[in-house]
Every structure is written in structure tokens, then in C-alpha cells.
Amino acid sequence: xxxxxxxxxxxxxxxxxxxxxxxxxxxxxxxxxxxxxxxxxxxxxxxxxxxxxxxxxxxxxxxxxxxxxxxxxxxxxxxxxxxxxxxxxxxxxxxxxxxxxxxxxxxxxxxxxxxxxxxxxxxxxxxxxxxxxxxxxxxxxxxxxxxxxxxxxxxxxxxxxxxxxxxxxxxxxxxxxxxxxxxxxxxxxxxxxxxxxxxxxxxxxxxxxxxxxxxxxxxxxxxxxxxxxxxxxxxxxxxxxxxxxxxxxxxxxxxxxxxxxxxxxxxxxxxxxxxxxxxxxxxxxxxxxxxxxxxxxxxxxxxxxxxxxxxxxxxxxxxxxxxxxxxxxxxxxxxxxxxxxxxxxxxxxxxxxxxxxxxxxxxxxxxxxxxxxxxxxxxxxxxxxxxxxxxxxxxxxxxxxxxxxxxxxxxxxxxxxxxxxxxxxxxxxxxxxxxxxxxxxxxxxxxxxxxxxxxxxxxxxxxxxxxxxxxxxxxxxxxxxxxxxxxxxxxxxxxxxxxxxxxxxxxxxxxxxxxxxxxxxxxxxxxxxxxxxxxxxxxxxxxxxxxxxxxxxxxxxxxxxxxxxxxxxxxxxxxxxxxxxxxxxxxxxxxxxxxxxxxxxxxxxxxxxxxxxxxxxxxxxxxxxxxxxxxxxxxxxxxxxxxxxxxxxxxxxxxxxxxxxxxxxxxxxxxxxxxxxxxxxxxxxxxxxxxxxxxxxxxxxxxxxxxxxxxxxxxxxxxxxxxxxxxxxxxxxxxxxxxxxxxxxxxxxxxxxxxxxxxxxxxxxxxxxx
Ligand code: ACM
Ligand code: ZN
Numbered sequence: 001x002x003x004x005x006x007x008x009x010x011x012x013x014x015x016x017x018x019x020x021x022x023x024x025x026x027x028x029x030x031x032x033x034x035x036x037x038x039x040x041x042x043x044x045x046x047x048x049x050x051x052x053x054x055x056x057x058x059x060x061x062x063x064x065x066x067x068x069x070x071x072x073x074x075x076x077x078x079x080x081x082x083x084x085x086x087x088x089x090x091x092x093x094x095x096x097x098x099x100x101x102x103x104x105x106x107x108x109x110x111x112x113x114x115x116x117x118x119x120x121x122x123x124x125x126x127x128x129x130x131x132x133x134x135x136x137x138x139x140x141x142x143x144x145x146x147x148x149x150x151x152x153x154x155x156x157x158x159x160x161x162x163x164x165x166x167x168x169x170x171x172x173x174x175x176x177x178x179x180x181x182x183x184x185x186x187x188x189x190x191x192x193x194x195x196x197x198x199x200x201x202x203x204x205x206x207x208x209x210x211x212x213x214x215x216x217x218x219x220x221x222x223x224x225x226x227x228x229x230x231x232x233x234x235x236x237x238x239x240x241x242x243x244x245x246x247x248x249x250x251x252x253x254x255x256x257x258x259x260x261x262x263x264x265x266x267x268x269x270x271x272x273x274x275x276x277x278x279x280x281x282x283x284x285x286x287x288x289x290x291x292x293x294x295x296x297x298x299x300x301x302x303x304x305x306x307x308x309x310x311x312x313x314x315x316x317x318x319x320x321x322x323x324x325x326x327x328x329x330x331x332x333x334x335x336x337x338x339x340x341x342x343x344x345x346x347x348x349x350x351x352x353x354x355x356x357x358x359x360x361x362x363x364x365x366x367x368x369x370x371x372x373x374x375x376x377x378x379x380x381x382x383x384x385x386x387x388x389x390x391x392x393x394x395x396x397x398x399x400x401x402x403x404x405x406x407x408x409x410x411x412x413x414x415x416x417x418x419x420x421x422x423x424x425x426x427x428x429x430x431x432x433x434x435x436x437x438x439x440x441x442x443x444x445x446x447x448x449x450x451x452x453x454x455x456x457x458x459x460x461x462x463x464x465x466x467x468x469x470x471x472x473x474x475x476x477x478x479x480x481x482x483x484x485x486x487x488x489x490x491x492x493x494x495x496x497x498x499x500x501x502x503x504x505x506x507x508x509x510x511x512x513x514x515x516x517x518x519x520x521x522x523x524x525x526x527x528x529x530x531x532x533x534x535x536x537x538x539x540x541x542x543x544x545x546x547x548x549x550x551x552x553x554x555x556x557x558x559x560x561x562x563x564x565x566x567x568x569x570x571x572x573x574x575x576x577x578x579x580x581x582x583x584x585x586x587x588x589x590x591x592x593x594x595x596x597x598x599x600x601x602x603x604x605x606x607x608x609x610x611x612x613x614x615x616x617x618x619x620x621x622x623x624x625x626x627x628x629x630x631x632x633x634x635x636x637x638x639x640x641x642x643x644x645x646x647x648x649x650x651x652x653x654x655x656x657x658x659x660x661x662x663x664x665x666x667x668x669x670x671x672x673x674x675x676x677x678x679x680x681x682x683x684x685x686x687x688x689x690x691x692x693x694x695x696x697x698x699x700x701x702x703x704x705x706x707x708x709x710x711x712x713x714x715x716x717x718x719x720x721x722x723x724x725x726x727x728x729x730x731x732x733x734x735x736x737x738x739x740x741x742x743x744x745x746x747x748x749x750x751x752x753x754x755x756x757x758x759x760x761x762x763x764x765x766x767x768x769x770x
Contacts, residue, residue, distance in 0.1 A: 025147040028128055029501045029522035030187060030508035031515070038148035040106045042086075044130070045144070046074040051082035052089045056116045061089065063258065064123040071133045071140045087111070089119050098189075099154025102126070104146050117260045118154075121187050125151065128185060128525060135532035159424055159476025160507035161190035162500060163266075164492070167197035167275070168226070168483040170216075170242035175489035177255050179496065182535055184259035185526065186504035191256055192264045192335060192478065198274035198295040198303050203265070203328075204245045207320050210279035217241040218275075218294040225445055226484035227683025227754060228721075229297030238294060249328050257330075264387065265325050268337030269318060270307040270371050274299065283307055283314050285349035297484075298683065298754050304344040309371045310351025319378050326382055333402060336375050339389035341368055369395030376401055387424075390416070397421060402475065406432070410461070417473045425461040426478040431503065433495050434482040438540025438562070440647040442609045444494070446485040449646050453541045454562045457502035457519060460511060479503040490536050497537030501526050520565055542600045542608030544568060547648075548615070548637040551589065553622040553666065555615055555638050558587045561600045566607055570598035579604040592638055593617035613639055619671065620663050620738070620769040626700075627661035629653055634765055636663060641765040643721050645679055645686050650763040656746055659689075662700065662739040663767060671696060672732040674707065675725040675768040676740060682719045685755040689742040689762040690716065694728045696735040703739055706730040716745055716760070717752060725768075738769055 026035055050061045058078055065076040079085065085108075092112040095101065100122040101112040111122045126146060133140035162183060164171060171179075180191060195202045201215030217238035221229035232238065244252065256263045277284045277292045284292060285308040292305050307314045325334055343364035346352040352367060361367050368391075376386040376398030387402045390412035397403075397416055403423040405413025410427035417423055425431070435451040436443050456479070462471050479500055486492045501523050505514060530537055540562075547558040559568050568584035569577045577599050584598065596613040599606050615621070615638035625632040631651045634641075641649035653659040665671075678688045691710045695703035707728030742762060750756045 026129065026149055027518070027521040027525045028125060029519060029526050030505040031513045031518060031522065032125065032151050032153040033510060033513065034152040036150040038105070038150070040148045041145040042104050042106055042109060042148065043143060043145050044068065044072075044076060046076075048076040048087060049082060049085040050076055050078045050087040050089070051085035052078060052080055053091055054080065057089045057119055059258070060116060060120050060123060061087075064127065067127060067134050068144070071136045071138065072142065072144055073139050089113075096154050097158070099152075100125075102149070102151040102153070104148050104150070106148060109146070117189070120184075120260045121153070124185055124187055125153065128529065132525070132528035132532045135529045155187065155508045156510050157474075157476030157507050159190055159478070160188045160504065161192055161264075161424065161426075161476065161478035162188060162496070162503070163192040163194055163426065163478055163480040165194040165197070165481060165483045166202050167194055167200045167268075167272075169486040169488070169492060170200060170202060171483075171489050171492055172242065173244060173248045173252060175492075176252055178489075178533070178535060179493070180252070180256050180259055180261055182497065182530065182533070183261060183500070185529060186501055187508050188500070188504055189260055190262050190264060190476075190478070192266060194266045194268065194482075196267050196275060197272045198299055199297075200241055200243075200294060201275040201279065202243045203249060204243060205321055205324050206246070207324065208280065208317070211276060212243040214238075214279040215275035215294060216243040218296050221296045223487065224297075225683060226297045226447075230753060231295060231297075231299060231302060232293040234291070240296075241294075246324075246328060253329060262331050262333075263329055264331045264333045264335050265329050266335035266337055266387075267318075267321060267325070268339065269375070270309060270338075270368065271303060271341035272337060272339065273307055274302060274305060277305055277307070280317065283311065283317055285310075285345040285352060287345055287349045300753055301344075301756060303340075304342045306341055306343075306345065307371075308349060308351055309346060309367045310349060310353070310355035315374055318375060322375070322378060322382075326384065331384070333385050333387045334379050335387040335404075336372065336379075337388060338368070338372050338392045339406075340391065343367070363395075365395045369397075372401075373398050392416070404478065406480070411463075414466075414470060417467075417470045420473070422473050422475050424475050424478050426480045427459075428480075430455055430459045431477065431479050432482060433479050433499055434484060436646070437495065437499055437538055439543045439545040439611070440644055441611070441642055442543045443540060444485065444491070445644070446495075451499070452562055453499050453502050454516070456499045457505065457514070457516065459506050461506070477503065477507050493536045494538050497530060497535065498523055498527060498541065516564065520563060539608065542566065544598050544600060544608060544611040545648075546596075546611060546613055546639070548613065548639045549633055550622040550624060550636050550638075552624075553592075555590050555592060555594075555622050556587050557590055557596055557613065557615075559584050559598055559611075561608065563600060563607070566600040566602050568598055569601050570596060572596060576610060577601075578606070590615060591617075592621035615639065616766060616768065618768045618770055619665055619669050620767050623666060624664045625661050625767075626664060629659070629661065632661050635661065635767040637766075639766070640677065641679065641723070641763070643679070643681070643723065645681060645684065645761075645763045650679060650765045652761055652763045653744075656744045656759050656761065658741070658743050659762070659764075660739065660741040662737050663769065664700070665736050665738070665769070668698065668734050668736050669769075670732045671735050671738065671769055672730060673768075673770040674728045674738060674740070675770075676728075677765045677767070678724050678726055679722075679763040679765070680718065680724065681721045682717070683721075683754045685748050685752070685758050685760050686763055687745060687748075687760045688716050688724065688726075690745045691743040692726055693741045695739045695741070696733055697737040697739065698735055700737045703737075704733075706733065713745075713749060717749065738767075740764075740767065
């Protein structure tokens with residue numbers, strides 16, 4: 001008995017990996033509802049026939065069969081009404097919209113669905129379970145095997161969307177088609193195209209040719225970040241841009257339809273409209289006297305130039321544009337934007353003011369309600385539904401409109417839900433893919449904070465404190481890809497993938513089915529398919545995020561990797577970490593001056609970038625900072641912030657006018673120099689403070705001032721992105737406490753070419769004491 005038990009244990013050990021593999025050959029994103037795995041394989045061969053019931057199914061089955069043509073060197077035959085075919089499609093009206101059942105045995109495959117979409121998604125599941133060579137464009141030496149299983153699957157949400165901003169960065173038609181194909185594999189069913197903005201108009205409108213002749217082109221500012229691009233000067237040529245002809249758009253819409261994806265056009269009004277107004281300036285309020293141009297970047301105050309709400313020609317124009325949209329897009333939804341409209345000119349425009357009087361509107365916000373309401377009426381009269389951003393909740397909500405919730409975790413849309421309107425969640429804080437997807441030191445420059453793969457994955461739209469009716473009105477979720485920081489389609493794909501796979505799981509899978517460990521494996525399979533398609537994607541999930549916290553003069557170094565199936569290996573002697581380096585298991589308590597190098601590994605393969613942390617060593621390093629700012633510990637954690645104020649190494653204060661912090665050196669020390677790292681990032685309104693004062697004390701009660709610096713407006717608002725150590729050197733003193741007090745400038749002056757009147761923030765790191 002004992003001996004047999006031992007042999008049993010040994011065999012478990014010996015075969016454990018194969019055993020596990022046999023139990024989990026099905027790694028899918030998005031995670032399906034129910035799988036029952038079996039033994040053995042079904043093989044697709046030259047002889048495989050797919051039988052379908054009708055022409056709609058035939059189209060979908062043929063698209064699947066065509067996948068084999070190049071990589072397999074054969075194309076399975078598709079026949080309508082065939083008997084005894086190896087793969088057959090069977091309508092089952094008991095199944096819900098978009099749902100399917102799949103039965104794969106060694107001899108045959110049966111696919112059940114109640115609609116074409118269901119059959120299509122079943123084929124996407126099979127496609128993902130085939131060797132990734134199925135996506136390749138060369139003949140592959142493969143056996144086209146599928147595991148035996150039974151699956152019941154269907155979506156959690158009916159609206160599973162990606163928004164592509166093709167206005168900030170024009171994405172050529174061919175690349176949009178590639179993205180559509182990658183979306184289809186993820187069972188996403190909506191592509192929202194943000195077709196117009198201050199930065200470009202991207203769709204040919206036959207009645208208004210200048211929209212693309214003028215509006216599709218802007219000055220080229222090279223690789224300058226979006227927030228640093230100066231507006232077009234008089235006489236400058238506009239050479240950067242592009243647009244879709246109506247033929248292009250028909251092709252995109254048809255390609256999407258073949259993949260069960262609906263394309264929703266967005267023409268953003270009344271703001272984000274400088275491209276249209278550059279083409280037709282008569283549509284702006286007549287009080288706008290400056291030249292209106294297509295903006296290359298933020299534009300300073302220029303985005304305040306918006307469509308005039310008092311001019312009837314504006315409505316004629318927009319209705320004409322909508323008429324052409326209705327012809328091109330079969331979509332039930334037409335999106336008219338409505339976000340971020342600053343009403344500077346509406347307040348002083350005689351036409352807008354007249355309109356407000358006639359319509360008995362008290363506030364300019366109500367004028368926007370009127371503006372959007374008219375467009376909504378028009379769109380509804382044509383049998384379609386208007387969509388718009390959650391600013392539509394700021395005044396009278398357009399009847400039956402669908403609201404995209406983006407502000408305040410998307411909860412701004414709940415105001416619409418309270419009035420019975422449908423809504424979609426695309427909270428900026430989680431689902432805006434413009435944000436950093438991994439540790440910022442390794443990422444291409446972009447805006448704001450992080451929305452990592454896991455952040456997107458963990459997103460749950462339905463909140464515990466929601467009224468029950470909200471859930472019924474929630475149509476689904478959307479990832480929004482704003483492209484301010486993309487220069488080409490590859491940049492866009494890098495930002496989309498792999499996070500779009502996480503969004504797909506949020507949109508498709510029941511929340512109880514979500515499991516990070518399984519997701520990682522399903523994701524690897526999906527990414528193997530992207531590899532064969534030559535679609536670029538980010539490996540940021542393998543990079544290390546550090547957190548370094550001062551602890552009684554030492555530094556506590558925490559290392560995190562989003563992938564939970566890796567080992568983090570590190571060195572403290574300056575060597576490049578490799579498969580033999582120490583494995584990180586818990587936070588490291590290190591001395592100032594140590595250099596940490598680390599990276600993630602899977603077996604002997606390094607997966608992520610090497611993170612190098614050269615920990616500083618001065619009298620402040622590792623010492624406690626007394627401050628109201630929760631991030632003040634960053635000032636003495638030995639790690640210097642990069643040029644990005646959002647990299648979790650910079651300390652800032654909510655109070656724009658003043659800030660103060662005190663470093664406790666824990667013992668009396670001789671001090672003669674204090675250096676305060678100050679960041680400038682002009683386009684982001686990050687600037688030096690107006691004044692910095694340094695004081696010292698033995699007892700944290702009586703302080704003596706040892707230095708003061710004051711900066712002029714010209715010094716503070718110097719253009720660029722740089723770190724400056726503000727230096728205070730004085731006669732050596734024996735002290736224990738060093739207090740730094742800063743006074744901010746307040747708001748950026750009107751002469752600020754990017755952010756006039758906006759808060760000027762100051763950011764400090766690191767504080768060095770010698
Ligand atoms: C938006 O982010 N302005 C919709
Ligand atoms: Zn006006």
C-alpha cells in the first residue's frame with residue numbers, strides 16, 4: 001500500500017506539468033462562460049467540410065475557412081445544407097443574442113447560435129484555439145488541431161467598444177482594418193471613431209470640401225510632445241494630416257460589419273471644432289476676430305473658439321454633415337460629442353445672446369443644452385439615436401440620447417441614468433488608454449497617471465452603491481484611445497495592446513469568471529496571434545514598478561511586477577541581473593548609496609526592461625519628512641524623479657500658494673548645503689515656485705533662516721522640460737531639523753502660450769542635505 005502510494009506521488013511530480021497542460025489546454029480571452037474540457041483533438045484538414053444553413057452563415061464560415069488558405073495551404077469547403085460535414089452550424093433559437101454553444105469532439109464540431117453574431121464568435125473562439133500560425137502570411141508546417149471540449153458562451157454586455165481618436169493622430173485606413181481584425185478576435189462589437197477635433201477633420205464630406213482640404217491638415221511640429229506644440233503662425237504651411245474618403249469609409253464600415261462590428265461616427269460639437277472652423281470660419285461666433293487654424297497641440301486659448309449657437313447656418317451645416325453620416329454609417333448611433341465646451345465667446349456673442357433670449361435660456365450651459373437638443377431632434381427624426389459625452393448632463397438632457405460616462409469614474413453619466421437614459425462607461429481614470437500602461441520610466445511619453453493592464457482588467461462598471469435601475473440602463477463599456485501622444489499607427493497599437501484584451505474581458509466575461517492567472521495565459525495566446533499578424537504591442541506588464549520608502553535612515557525598496565507568473569531577480573553590486581541573481585521575495589531594507597538593478601524573468605528568460613535604482617546618499621536620505629502632503633516621503637527616498645511629474649517620484653501640493661515640509665535628521669548634524677530639485681514642464685504648467693525659504697532648527701520650534709531664493713516671472717515660466725536643483729549654501733550649522741517653505745506663483749500668466757490662466761503647479765524631488 002505504502003509503496004504504491006509513493007509511486008503515485010512520484011508519478012504526480014514527474015508528470016505534473018504535462019498533467020496540468022492536459023487539464024488546461026484552453027486559454028481564452030475573453031474568458032468564456034462555461035467550458036467542459038475533454039480528451040483528444042479534432043484536426044482540420046483538406047477534407048474538412050463546413051456545412052451551413054443559409055447565406056449569412058456561409059459568409060462567416062467562409063471567412064473562417066479562408067484563414068487556412070495561406071498558412072495551411074488548403075481551404076476547408078463550405079456548403080449550404082450539407083449532411084455529415086465535420087463542422088456544422090445549427091440554429092438554436094433558445095440561445096441569446098451573440099451567444100453560442102460549441103461542441104468539439106474528435107470527429108466533428110457542432111456550433112449552435114441563434115444569430116450570425118453567435119456563430120461568428122464561436123469561430124473566433126476556434127481561431128484563438130488553433131495554432132497562432134493561422135494568422136500568418138506564410139505556409140506553416142502545422143497540424144491544425146483543436147482540443148476536444150464543450151462550451152457555452154455569451155457576452156455580459158451588448159456594447160463592447162473601442163474609441164479611436166483619429167483626429168489627433170490620423171490612422172490610415174489599412175491600419176484601422178488591422179485594428180478591427182484584432183478587435184474581432186476579442187469579440188468586441190463597436191468601433192467609435194472620433195472623426196473631428198481641433199487637430200483635424202478626418203472624413204470627406206461632399207457638400208463641404210474644405211473640411212478636408214483645409215481641416216485635415218495642420219503644421220508639423222515633429223516629435224514635440226502634444227502639450228509643447230506651438231500654434232500655427234501666419235504663413236506657415238500645413239503639411240501633416242490625412243482623411244478618409246467616403247469610399248475609404250465604406251470599406252471600413254463593410255470590413256467591420258463582416259466582423260460583426262458596428263462603426264459609430266463622432267463629429268464633436270460645439271467645441272473641439274477648430275479644424276472645421278478653420279475651413280469655415282463663418283460658423284464661429286462673429287466676435288472671434290483671430291485667425292482660426294487647425295491646432296497641432298493644446299492650442300492655448302484657441303479651443304475656446306467654438307461653433308456659434310446663434311447662427312442658423314451652423315445648424316444647416318451640421319444637419320448636412322449628419323445627412324452624409326447617415327448615408328455612410330448604418331449605425332443606430334450617431335455621436336455628436338458635446339464635451340469640454342468653454343463658452344467664452346457665447347457669453348459675448350450677440351447672436352448667441354439673442355438666441356438665449358428667444359429661447360428663454362438663463363445660462364450659457366443651457367445654450368449648449370439647446371444646441372445638442374436640436375441635433376438630437378434631427379438625428380431622431382431620421383430614426384437614429386444620438387450619443388454624446390457626459391457633459392450633456394450639465395443641462396437639459398436630449399431625449400433618448402445615450403451618454404458616455406468619462407468623468408469622475410464615469411459616474412457623471414448616472415445623472416442621465418436617473419432620467420432613464422442608457423449609458424456606456426468609459427471612465428478616464430481606468431479606461432482611457434492614453435494613460436501610461438506600465439512603470440513610467442520605460443514608457444513613451446504621454447499624459448496623466450497610469451491605467452495599467454491590471455487596472456483595466458480589474459475595472460468593474462457596476463458599483464455597489466448603484467440604484468438597481470442603473471445596471472439595466474448600462475449598455476456596456478468602452479476603452480477610449482486618445483492619440484495626442486501617438487505619431488503613427490504603430491504607436492496607437494502599442495497603446496491598445498494588450499490592454500484592449502483586458503477591456504474585452506470586462507465587456508464580455510461574467511465578473512465571476514474573471515481570474516488574473518487564467519487571463520495571463522489567455523493573453524499570451526492572444527499575443528501569439530498578434531505576433532503572427534505583425535501587430536505591435538507593449539510588454540509593459542513585465543516591467544518593474546518600484547516604491548522606495550525612507551525608514552529610519554535606511555531605504556525600504558518594494559518591487560512589483562503586474563505579471564504574477566514571473567520571478568523578479570535583482571543585484572546590489574551593479575551587475576546586470578540574470579537567471580542566477582537573487583530572487584526578490586520581500587521588500588529590501590537597503591543603505592543609502594546602494595545601486596539596485598532588477599528585472600522580471602520567466603525561467604532563464606529576462607522578460608522586462610532592467611530597472612536601475614541608484615539610491616542617493618546624503619544627510620537627508622532615508623530620513624523622515626514632516627508634512628501635510630501624503631507623498632512627502634518621496635523627497636528623501638533616495639530616488640530622483642524623471643522629467644515626468646506623474647512618475648510617482650515627485651511631490652506636489654494641492655495648495656498652489658504655499659507648501660512647507662521639515663526633514664528630521666534624527667540627530668544633530670553639521671549642515672551647510674540644501675538642494676531642492678524643482679521640475680519645469682512648461683506645456684503641463686509645471687513651474688518653479690515664486691519663492692523658496694530654508695530654515696534650520698535644533699528643536700523643531702525655533703528656526704533660523706539660512707537661505708531664500710526668489711524667481712522672476714521670466715525665470716519661472718521659462719519654456720522646456722527640465723529639473724533644476726535650487727541650491728542654498730551657508731555657513732555650517734549644527735542642527736537636527738531643516739524646514740523648506742515654498743510660495744507658488746498661483747496661475748499661469750496670460751502670456752503662457754499653452755495654459756494661460758491655469759494653475760501653475762510646483763513639484764519637488766529630491767531634497768538633498770549636506
Ligand atoms: C473627453 O475626454 N473630453 C471626452
Ligand atoms: Zn455665437
